[in-house]
Structure formats: C-alpha cells, structure tokens
Amino acid sequence: MTKRNGDLIVGVWPLAGFDRVLHYRVPATLASEIAEGVLVRMPILRKQHTGVVREIDPLPDYPREKLKYITGIVHPHPVLTPDLIRLAEWMVSYYAAPREAVVEAMVPAPVRRGVKSKVEKFLRLGEVVPTSEEEEALRRRAPKQHALLAFLRQQLKPVKKPLVLGRLGISAQSCAALVKKGWVVEEARTAHRAAYVDDFAGHELVAARKVVLNEEQQACTDAICASLETGAFKVHLLAGVTGSGKTEVYLHAMQAALAAGGGVIFLVPEVALTPQTVGRLRARFASRGVEDVVVWHSMLSDGERMDAWDALASGRARVVVGARSAVFAPLPNLRLIVVDEEHEPAYKQDETPRYHGRDVAVYRAMLNRAVCVLGSATPSVESWVNATSGKYLLNRLTRRVDDRKLPVVQVVDMRREILKRRGSTTLSDVLVEALKLRFEQREQSILFINRRGYSSSMICKECGFVAECGHCSIALTYHRTDETLKCHLCGDETEAPHRCPGCGSPQIRWRGFGTQKVEDIVQRILPAARVVRIDTDAMSRKNRFRELLSEFRLGKIDVLVGTQMIAKGLDFPNVTLVGLVDADLSLHVPDFRANERTFQLLVQVAGRAGRGDLAGEVIVQTFTPHATPIQFGRQGDVDGFLEEEVRMRQQFGYPPFRHLILQTFRGPNAEKVAFFAEHWTREVVKLAGDTVEIRGPAPSPVEKIKDHYRYQVWYFTKQVTKFNRQLATLRERFPLPDDVFTTVDVDPASVM
Ligand code: ADP
Ligand code: ZN
Ligand code: ZN
Numbered sequence: 014m015t016k017r018n019g020d021l022i023v024g025v026w027p028l029a030g031f032d033r034v035l036h037y038r039v040p041a042t043l044a045s046e047i048a049e050g051v052l053v054r055m056p057i058l059r060k061q062h063t064g065v066v067r068e069i070d071p072l073p074d075y076p077r078e079k080l081k082y083i084t085g086i087v088h089p090h091p092v093l094t095p096d097l098i099r100l101a102e103w104m105v106s107y108y109a110a111p112r113e114a115v116v117e118a119m120v121p122a123p124v125r126r127g128v129k130s131k132v133e134k135f136l137r138l139g140e141v142v143p144t145s146e147e148e149e150a151l152r153r154r155a156p157k158q159h160a161l162l163a164f165l166r167q168q169l170k171p172v173k174k175p176l177v178l179g180r181l182g183i184s185a186q187s188c189a190a191l192v193k194k195g196w197v198v199e200e201a202r203t204a205h206r207a208a209y210v211d212d213f214a215g216h217e218l219v220a221a222r223k224v225v226l227n228e229e230q231q232a233c234t235d236a237i238c239a240s241l242e243t244g245a246f247k248v249h250l251l252a253g254v255t256g257s258g259k260t261e262v263y264l265h266a267m268q269a270a271l272a273a274g275g276g277v278i279f280l281v282p283e284v285a286l287t288p289q290t291v292g293r294l295r296a297r298f299a300s301r302g303v304e305d306v307v308v309w310h311s312m313l314s315d316g317e318r319m320d321a322w323d324a325l326a327s328g329r330a331r332v333v334v335g336a337r338s339a340v341f342a343p344l345p346n347l348r349l350i351v352v353d354e355e356h357e358p359a360y361k362q363d364e365t366p367r368y369h370g371r372d373v374a375v376y377r378a379m380l381n382r383a384v385c386v387l388g389s390a391t392p393s394v395e396s397w398v399n400a401t402s403g404k405y406l407l408n409r410l411t412r413r414v415d416d417r418k419l420p421v422v423q424v425v426d427m428r429r430e431i432l433k434r435r436g437s438t439t440l441s442d443v444l445v446e447a448l449k450l451r452f453e454q455r456e457q458s459i460l461f462i463n464r465r466g467y468s469s470s471m472i473c474k475e476c477g478f479v480a481e482c483g484h485c486s487i488a489l490t491y492h493r494t495d496e497t498l499k500c501h502l503c504g505d506e507t508e509a510p511h512r513c514p515g516c517g518s519p520q521i522r523w524r525g526f527g528t529q530k531v532e533d534i535v536q537r538i539l540p541a542a543r544v545v546r547i548d549t550d551a552m553s554r555k556n557r558f559r560e561l562l563s564e565f566r567l568g569k570i571d572v573l574v575g576t577q578m579i580a581k582g583l584d585f586p587n588v589t590l591v592g593l594v595d596a597d598l599s600l601h602v603p604d605f606r607a608n609e610r611t612f613q614l615l616v617q618v619a620g621r622a623g624r625g626d627l628a629g630e631v632i633v634q635t636f637t638p639h640a641t642p643i644q645f646g647r648q649g650d651v652d653g654f655l656e657e658e659v660r661m662r663q664q665f666g667y668p669p670f671r672h673l674i675l676q677t678f679r680g681p682n683a684e685k686v687a688f689f690a691e692h693w694t695r696e697v698v699k700l701a702g703d704t705v706e707i708r709g710p711a712p713s714p715v716e717k718i719k720d721h722y723r724y725q726v727w728y729f730t731k732q733v734t735k736f737n738r739q740l741a742t743l744r745e746r747f748p749l750p751d752d753v754f755t756t757v758d759v760d761p762a763s764v765m
Contacts, residue, residue: 019077023047024068028125029057032112034067036075037083050091050098052125055083063125065093065116087127090326092120094343096380103376109737109757110366118366119341123315124322134199135171136188138162141195158187162196174199201329226265230258233408237266237386240406241273241348246379250355250400251388252651253410255620256417256584259388260290262410263351264297266386267332271298275348275383276331280370282357284310284336288559289584290353294334309335309342337362337370340377347381350374355387355396356613361762369760371396390620390651391613394662395669397655420591420622420629422615422647426638439526439534444592444632451590452539452571456627458590459573461618462531463598465548466490469525471498471509478515486717492550493529503719531594532574539572547575577614586625593618596635596643603714604764605667608642612654615646666706666729668760674728674736675761677713680753683722689753690724696747697726700739705730714765721754725764733759 020038027035037055039047047053051066061084093101097119104115117125143151143162151159161183165172178188191197226234233251240247253259267277279294281287295306307321307330324330326343333342337360340350352360352371360370371387378385387396387405400407413419425441433442440448451458470488471480480489482500489498491509499506512519532546547561564570566585573579593615600611615633623629635643645654663670678690690710698707706729713723730736740757749755 020044020082021047022070022072022075022077022080023053023066023083024071025053025055025064025083026067026112026116027055027057027062027064028113028116029062029064030113031057035064036072036080038077038080040082043083043086046086046089048091049095050093052087052092052120052127053083054085054087056081063087063127065098065120066091067098088124088326090323090343092124092326092343094345096347096377097341097343099380100341100373100377104366104368104373106734106737108366108368108759109740110368114365118338118362118368121318121322121338123319126315128315128319134174134201136161136165136174136177137168137171137198137200138165139192139195139198143194143196155187155190157181157183158191161188161191165197171200224258224261226261227258227412227414229410229412230262230265230414233262233410234265236406236408237262237384238269240384241266241269241275244382246382246384248375248378248385248387248399248405249408250392250396250405251386251408251410252392252397252400253388253390254413254419254649254651255390255617256413256624257390257410258414259353259390259410260293263353263386263388264294266349266384267294267298267351270349270384271331273348275346276325276328276342276344277333277348278339278342278344278350278374279332279334280339280350280352280360280374281334281336282354282359284308284334285312285558287353288562291334294332298332306330306332306334307342309333309339311336337368337373340370340374347377348383350378350383350385352385352387354389356389356391356393358610358762361760363762365756367756367758367761369762372760391616392651392655394609394655394658398659398669401659417626418623418628419649420619420631422619422631422633422649424638424643424647425632425634427634427636430634439531439594440538440592441632441634444594444634445538447590447592447630447632448535448538448572452542454589455568456589457565457568457571457573457585457587458592459575459579459588459621460531460535460592460594461575461577461579461614462526462528462594463577463614464490464525464527464595465492465501465529465550465576466499466527467493467529467533468523469527470523472522472524473513473515473518474520474522475518476513476516478513480510480514484717484720486715490527491523493533494550502715526594528574528576535572535574542571543569544572544574545570547573547579549576549578577618584624585621587627588622588624589627589629591618591622591629591631593631593633596633596646597637600637600640600642602765605662605665606763608640608661609658611640612642612646612658615642616649616651619646619649671706671729671731672733672760673764674730674733675758675764676726676728676740676755677723677758678710678725678753678755679718679721679723680750681720681722682752685750686722686724686753689749690726693743693747693755694726696743697728697740700743701728701730701736704732705736727764 021044022036023039024034024036049066052063054061054063101115105112160181192199237249251259270277281290291308298306307324325333328345333339352374355371362368375385399405425443430438430441448458468491471491480498482489482505484505485500485502487502489500492499496509497506498509528546528548532544536544565573599614600607619631622631678686680686694710709726710724713725716723
C-alpha cells in the first residue's frame with residue numbers, strides 16, 4: 014500500500030438501514046487486519062453498528078479529522094469474499110433489492126452478530142497404519158501410546174484431545190510421537206462441530222462403496238472435468254432420467270474440483286428432505302481426509318451455524334451442502350457449484366431479496382470462472398432453452414443404472430370411475446387392486462396427494478355455505494386428526510363445526526380429499542398393513558422424517574401416503590407401486606407454469622418406482638387424461654414435453670423468452686389498493702414506453718391473504734436492470750400511503 018498521510022480510510026456498507034457507503038478512519042492498531050469484505054464495528058450517530066468494508070483508501074485527500082474511527086473487527090475472515098461483493102452488487106440491481114437485505118441474506122445472523130466460535134484440538138486415526146511388527150513393538154515399549162491407538166480405533170468420530178489424554182493418563186509427548194508417525198492425526202475443530210456432523214451421520218448414511226461409472230456417466234463426468242480443467246466459466250445441464258445415476262456424476266466432478274484444491278457448493282432444494290443425498294456426500298468425502306462436508310440447514314443453532322461458516326471461511330472445509338442460501342458460502346477458491354433438482358421452485362426465495370438460488374449459482378460461477386452443473390430428470394424450461402441454444406452444455410443420461418426399466422405409467426380416467434360407481438371416489442378400482450397385490454407380495458407402495466388435511470372444503474347442503482378463511486380468500490381445509498378447519502395460507506384454525514354456521518343445519522358435507530383421508534381409506538382397504546402419512550402436519554418432530562424413511566427402508570412400513578415433499582430424491586429398491594392420486598391439483602392453477610409443474614411432478618413421482626430389481630408400476634388418476642403434461646408424462650417424454658412447452662412460451666412471449674417481473678400491491682383497504690395500483694401503472698406506462706409490455710393491474714389469483722387485498726401488475730421485458738432502475742426512479746417520486754405495500758418479484762416462481 015502506498016504511504017498515506019494519516020490514517021487509512023475505508024468505505025463501509027452499514028447494516029443499519031442506510032443504502033449507501035459511509036466512510037471511516039481505521040486506527041493504526043487495526044490497519045493490518047482490514048481487508049475488503051471484513052465486518053467491522055463503527056459508530057453511526059451515537060450508536061454502534063456493524064458494516065462490511067467495501068472500499069479501502071477511496072479518498073486519499075479527504076480531511077481525516079472529519080471522520081470517525083471504526084471501533085473493532087468482528088471476524089478475522091472477510092464475511093464477503095471479493096466475488097460475493099460483486100454478486101451482491103448484481104443482486105441489488107437485478108432483483109431490485111435493498112443492499113442491506115442482500116448482505117443479510119449472504120451473511121448468516123450469528124456471523125453478523127459476532128458470535129464467537131471456539132476452536133479445540135481433536136484426535137483421530139491417521140491414514141498411516143502401523144505394520145504388525147511396529148504394533149507389537151509399540152505394545153511392549155510404549156503401552157500407553159498403544160492404548161491411545163487402540164482407543165481411537167474404537168471411535169467413530171474424532172475425540173477431544175484433552176479429554177482422551179486425561180482419561181488414559183497419556184502425556185502430550187507420547188501423543189506427539191504417534192502424530193509424528195502419522196498413525197494419529199491431530200486437528201483443530203470448533204466446539205459445536207460435533208453437532209452438525211452427527212446430525213446427518215447414522216440414520217441414512219449410505220456406505221461409501223465405489224461404483225464403476227457406466228459409459229454415459231463417464232462421458233458426462235469427462236465433459237464436466239474437461240470444463241474444470243480449462244478454468245473457464247461453463248454451465249452444464251445434466252439431464253438424466255430418474256435413477257440414471259446423476260449423483261454419482263456430481264460426486265466424481267466434486268472429487269476432481271477438490272483434487273485441484275478448489276471448493277465446492279452442492280445445492281439441494283431442501284436439506285431435511287434429502288437425507289439420502291447428504292448421506293452419500295458425507296460418506297464419500299469424510300473418508301478422504303478433507304475436513305468433513307459442512308451441512309448447511311435451517312435446524313442449526315447459532316453456535317453450529319457460526320462454526321459451519323467459520324470452517325468454510327477459513328478453508329478448513331471445502332465442501333458445503335445446503336439449500337439455496339448455501340450458494341453464499343464464503344469459500345475462498347470456489348471451483349464448482351452443483352445444483353441438484355435445478356427445476357425445483359424451492360430454489361426461489363419468496364421474501365426480499367427474492368432471488369433464485371439456481372440463477373445466483375450460475376452468476377456466482379461466472380464471477381469465479383468456475384463450473385456450474387445443473388442436474389434434473391425434468392429440466393426447467395429456462396435451463397432447457399439455454400442448453401439447446403448452446404449457452405449451456407447439455408449432457409444426458411438416457412438410461413437407468415444397470416438398465417433397470419423405467420416404470421410403466423397407467424393413466425386412470427376418473428370421469429369413468431365416477432360413472433361406474435355413481436358418486437365421488439378417491440381411489441380407483443385399478444389403484445385399489447394394485448395396492449392389494451403389492452401388499453400380498455410384500456412389496457411397498459407410495460401414494461402421493463398434494464394436499465394436506467382430510468377434506469378440502471366444507472359445504473352446507475341446505476344453504477350452500479362454504480367455510481372460508483376469515484382473513485384469506487380460500488376455503489378452509491378439514492383436518493380430522495384434531496377436528497379443526499385450517500387455512501393453508503395464513504395458518505388460522507378453528508374447531509370444525511357440527512352444524513352449519515350459516516343456517517344451523519346439521520347437513521354438512523365434506524368435499525375433496527387430502528393426505529389424511531387417503532391414509533384412512535388405504536387403512537380400511539388393507540387393515541393389516543402398516544400405513545404411514547408423511548406431510549408437514551405429521552412432521553412436527555425434528556428427526557421424524559428421517560426415522561420414517563429408515564423404517565420404510567427396513568420394510569417396516571407397507572404404504573407411505575404423502576405430499577410431494579416425499580417425492581424428492583428418494584431411492585427405495587422395494588417400492589414397486591407409486592400412485593398419484595390427483596394429478597389435476599397442480600394443473601388447474603392460473604399460472605403459466607401449471608403445465609410444467611404438473612409434468613415435473615408426474616415424472617418425478619413415477620421415478621420413485623422400480624429402483625431395485627423389481628419392475629415398477631405407476632398409476633396416475635386424473636379427470637383430464639388428454640392434457641399435454643399428462644400425456645407426455647405418461648410416456649416419460651421429457652424432450653417432447655419441453656419442445657411443446659418451449660413453443661408455447663415463445664408464441665406468447667413468456668419466460669424465458671422475456672423476463673417476467675411481478676409487482677404486487679396489497680393492503681387492508683381493497684379500493685385504496687386498486688386505486689394506487691392503477692395510478693402507479695399509468696405512470697409506468699409513461700416511463701417505460703414500448704420496451705416493456707404491461708398487463709394489469711388486476712386482482713391477484715389469491716385476492717386476499719391475511720386480511721390484505723392484493724392486486725398485481727405484470728411486466729414483460731428483456732432488460733431487467735434497466736427497467737428496475739426506471740421503477741426505482743418512479744418509486745422515489747411516487748408516495749404510497751402507509752397502508753398500501755408493494756413488492757417487486759423478478760422471475761417469479763409463482764404468480765399467485
Ligand atoms: P439419480 O440421481 O439420477 O436419480 P442416483 O444417483 O440416485 O440417480 O442413482 C440411483 C442408484 O444407482 C443409487 O443407489 C446409486 O448408488 C446407484 N448407482 C449410480 N451409478 C451407479 C453405477 N455406475 N453402478 C452401480 N450403481 C450405481
Ligand atoms: Zn347452511
Ligand atoms: Zn387464512
């Protein structure tokens with residue numbers, strides 16, 4: 014650094030609700046620790062705040078006396094690596110989000126608050142193993158050292174050094190002698206580490222057996238490794254049918270990135286729902302001497318989160334697995350980002366900053382000249398268009414491993430079932446017979462129904478009263494387990510009435526069905542079977558999901574009934590029947606992605622069947638058997654569906670051919686919301702001209718949530734950042750009243 018006259022000056026992004034850089038002096042004692050991205054403490058007015066160092070020495074000639082001093086450094090490692098700083102700038106302009114919200118999404122709360130992590134020494138067995146002669150010699154000449162070695166052999170995980178030495182009465186020198194020979198390894202770990210390591214050990218840990226890649230897997234792995242070697246930014250779309258061994262390809266690519274000294278981020282839609290994938294990663298890399306895989310999930314305590322973060326920032330750990338926010342892990346030398354199930358809407362955050370984890374992954378890989386691998390059996394239309402246009406590289410796995418058959422999908426026309434039985438029916442004859450057969454053969458079945466609860470609505474036969482939520486514009490769902498009516502939007506619940514609240518008649522009817530009812534029906538059909546329901550209602554306890562999966566794997570459960578939360582990445586060899594009880598649920602939704610979602614659900618669900626040596630059967634119930642996604646889904650024709658869908662999107666100028674930006678206005682007063690939405694939209698029309706196509710304002714498909722009325726405006730544009738700037742300018746001179754709120758969602762995952 015050049016010689017300055019006086020103290021160093023830094024520009025800081027404050028985490029205190031100011032959307033601009035503030036300048037401070039750095040006292041000489043802290044100057045050596047200052048770097049871009051470091052979190053510092055500093056005063057604003059009379060209060061202490063924290064902020065991230067954004068610029069160093071930006072004002073060489075500024076009169077220093079006018080500036081205040083920063084008062085401390087919160088964490089020795091930068092909380093934002095240089096690439097994260099640039100990523101933040103991009104997110105601010107692309108997602109129209111306040112800078113502070115972006116930084117808060119990137120830096121976990123305990124890190125921002127400066128929670129300290131405590132480093133302790135741990136011992137474990139080394140990679141070097143003594144020969145039998147050496148072992149014998151040790152036993153005779155240094156029995157204590159031998160005892161330590163024997164003790165460590167019995168341990169499944171590293172143990173705290175002071176604890177063991179104390180208990181076995183061994184000196185530090187004796188221990189050092191073993192370390193020197195490589196028989197024992199001493200490593201620094203943070204105190205809470207054990208917690209997040211153990212959390213995913215055990216239950217679903219899959220043995221780290223080496224598999225020999227098949228030809229297709231090898232070709233995909235080679236392609237990705239070739240990109241890694243070039244050191245250029247590349248995106249690969251790994252489109253592989255369910256059970257084709259995508260995870261194995263990821264693992265090989267990760268090995269290559271690690272061997273080259275790089276860091277790896279592995280994103281999954283939701284950690285709690287993908288214990289098998291996490292188990293496989295841990296099993297593979299824990300044995301490589303790389304410090305364990307950091308599992309980043311929502312259940313971490315502050316201390317655990319701090320330690321997990323510190324392990325990554327310090328470079329002690331180079332692999333992180335987690336849901337979307339793991340894309341911001343502060344890895345110093347990021348080489349590879351894997352986004353598993355890249356089509357999943359769960360990657361989109363539904364509060365500010367409303368970023369898409371997959372898209373951020375691609376951008377971050379670009380900033381690092383790293384490789385990004387997007388994997389799915391049912392690629393999103395967005396990624397498909399990028400891959401077929403040559404922007405991404407397309408790698409395919411067309412066969413299941415060991416050439417296992419893709420399951421046969423049978424579509425049942427529920428209109429006929431109703432005629433046959435003269436009334437409503439939940440499970441068709443075909444599905445009932447299939448369930449019975451599997452049970453007799455001691456094989457397992459899974460039924461999917463994407464609605465929780467028992468019945469989807471309560472209707473009075475006398476007066477037509479429908480029980481709706483008092484705060485939202487949807488019908489209440491009947492939950493029989495606790496005899497309540499629940500709102501699935503706001504969570505409000507009331508006791509289920511026995512008489513109509515409108516006219517007092519006892520003639521109440523329940524319509525539609527959810528997981529609870531399906532569970533009941535299956536249990537009645539198969540009284541001797543063990544039927545278990547998995548949905549968020551049943552998952553109140555932390556490890557319940559993993560326990561149930563273990564029981565299912567061990568064959569203790571015959572039929573699983575669940576929402577699509579159980580459809581993700583599960584691999585059970587003994588499942589031979591999968592039923593999709595109502596394929597129409599996601600189809601008749603006023604969203605341009607309804608077809609895509611329905612197709613994806615169908616194919617993913619079907620993919621859970623026939624993963625072992627037994628062939629699988631899939632039964633799909635629908636009232637619209639000829640709908641496009643159901644027809645293509647039945648054939649498992651991913652290319653066919655995507656071609657059709659791409660054609661539609663292109664014809665209507667829908668994403669990804671133009672970006673969609675969704676602006677929502679909401680507030681307790683419907684007229685006021687409508688008035689301001691309309692007024693605003695007229696201003697936007699004047700401002701944006703013909704670079705933007707505007708639709709609306711119109712009431713949102715869900716008109717009311719939590720007592721707020723909602724209106725939406727759609728903007729179609731090819732220039733997101735430019736349009737965002739125009740919106741921001743307008744916002745500055747367009748005051749909204751206190752009770753009208755607005756949000757902007759770029760590339761929304763849902764338009765409801
Ligand atoms: P996908 O993610 O494509 O659905 P997985 O990676 O889960 O598929 O693989 C399905 C199963 O096949 C897993 O149990 C996996 O261990 C196994 N597998 C993957 N590749 C091979 C291979 N080359 N040889 C044998 N088994 C394999
Ligand atoms: Zn009534
Ligand atoms: Zn509600």
